[in-house]
Amino acid sequence: MTWARAPQADDVLDAAVALAAFAAASPALDVRPSVRREVLRTYVLSLVTQGTLPGKGRTRYVSDGAAGNAGERLEHEHVYTRKYLTDLVLLNPHQDAVRWLLTHLAIGATVTRSEHMRLTRVPGSVQGWDRYAAAGVTVTDLATGSVVSENVHIPGWIRQPGQIGSMGRVAFPIDALDQFLASDELRDLLDPEITELHGARDWKMRRAEALESIGIVSRAAGQQFESREDARKQLFEHASGGGFGIRDWLQDAVMAILIPRT
Numbered sequence: 423m424t425w426a427r428a429p430q431a432d433d434v435l436d437a438a439v440a441l442a443a444f445a446a447a448s449p450a451l452d453v454r455p456s457v458r459r460e461v462l463r464t465y466v467l468s469l470v471t472q473g474t475l476p477g478k479g480r481t482r483y484v485s486d487g488a489a490g491n492a493g494e495r496l497e498h499e500h501v502y503t504r505k506y507l508t509d510l511v512l513l514n515p516h517q518d519a520v521r522w523l524l525t526h527l528a529i530g531a532t533v534t535r536s537e538h539m540r541l542t543r544v545p546g547s548v549q550g551w552d553r554y555a556a557a558g559v560t561v562t563d564l565a566t567g568s569v570v571s572e573n574v575h576i577p578g579w580i581r582q583p584g585q586i587g588s589m590g591r592v593a594f595p596i597d598a599l600d601q602f603l604a605s606d607e608l609r610d611l612l613d614p615e616i617t618e619l620h621g622a623r624d625w626k627m628r629r630a631e632a633l634e635s636i637g638i639v640s641r642a643a644g645q646q647f648e649s650r651e652d653a654r655k656q657l658f659e660h661a662s663g664g665g666f667g668i669r670d671w672l673q674d675a676v677m678a679i680l681i682p683r684t
Contacts (some may be wrong), residue, residue: 425482425564426503431474438473439521441548443465446515446615456600463504463604471500471530480617483570486560497538501529502549505605505678506583513581525575531561539616545673550574575681583681591683592653593646594639598679602639607675608632634661636669639676646683653680 428434445461477482481498488496500507510523527550533541540557548556550573551621561570576582599640602608611632614625638657647653654677661668 425480428474434469434473435521435524438466438469438524441469442511442524442641443515443517446511446520455595455597457599458512459508459601459673460604462508463469466511466524467500467504467507467528470524470528472498475530480563481530481532483529484565485531485533485537485564487534487537487553488532489562491534495535497533497535499531499533499538499541501531501551501554502527503546503553503606505601506546506549509583510580513583519580522577522580523577527576531557533561535616539610542552545678591646591648592650592680594642594644594679595681596644597641598643599636601679602636602676605675608635611672618666631663631668631672635672635676638668639679647680650677650680653677 445458537559544553544556551570563570658668
């Protein structure tokens with residue numbers, strides 16, 4: 423199996439960079455934060471990771487499970503998560519930075535559904551191919567035939583989100599609920615076709631857990647905390663989640679929305 427870049431890839435990338443730079447700079451145009459994030463995470467990243475392919479679903483990077491797939495459903499996966507890339511673009515709105523980010527980090531891979539579920543459980547602080555290693559998913563680069571293992575080095579002139587473990591005082595942004603509603607974790611929890619979730623599998627309990635989590639994030643929007651640990655304790659210590667509490671990876675999806683308090 424081989425792979426070649428699509429002829430239209432450069433044109434697609436140019437269009438994606440222009441759209442991303444517009445969305446990232448749009449505070450001056452009074453565009454709501456939730457709209458800016460939706461443009462980036464849904465349209466821009468899909469345009470880059472899928473519009474540059476030589477054919478539908480023909481990603482350059484394919485997991486061992488997907489390559490030897492015998493009928494399991496396949497997933498198009500963002501190697502660097504959409505939330506992480508969206509945060510990076512919003513932190514680096516100038517075109518040179520946007521082009522670098524979309525060129526080097528907007529990477530799609532084909533994995534199986536079970537591999538996708540393992541990847542969703544990796545903490546948001548782990549990104550790129552390190553995330554795949556943590557999930558035990560091996561991926562081959564079809565352009566070179568080699569197994570991928572090392573992350574791209576992000577240059578120092580690219581601003582990055584605050585380090586999750588040491589950001590001190592934190593807060594939920596005003597659009598926290600919009601971010602959570604668009605998260606892959608909530609989508610998977612509410613998808614009845616996904617049955618291999620870690621945690622309670624009963625559909626009624628999953629729905630109760632989702633609704634309680636949505637309520638927690640809705641009430642927390644704009645709220646400030648002394649630390650991440652303080653936020654987790656206040657938000658989830660007494661949450662029932664339908665009887666068994668809120669599963670850890672769903673808590674992590676909520677905690678990933680936190681930003682340093684200014």
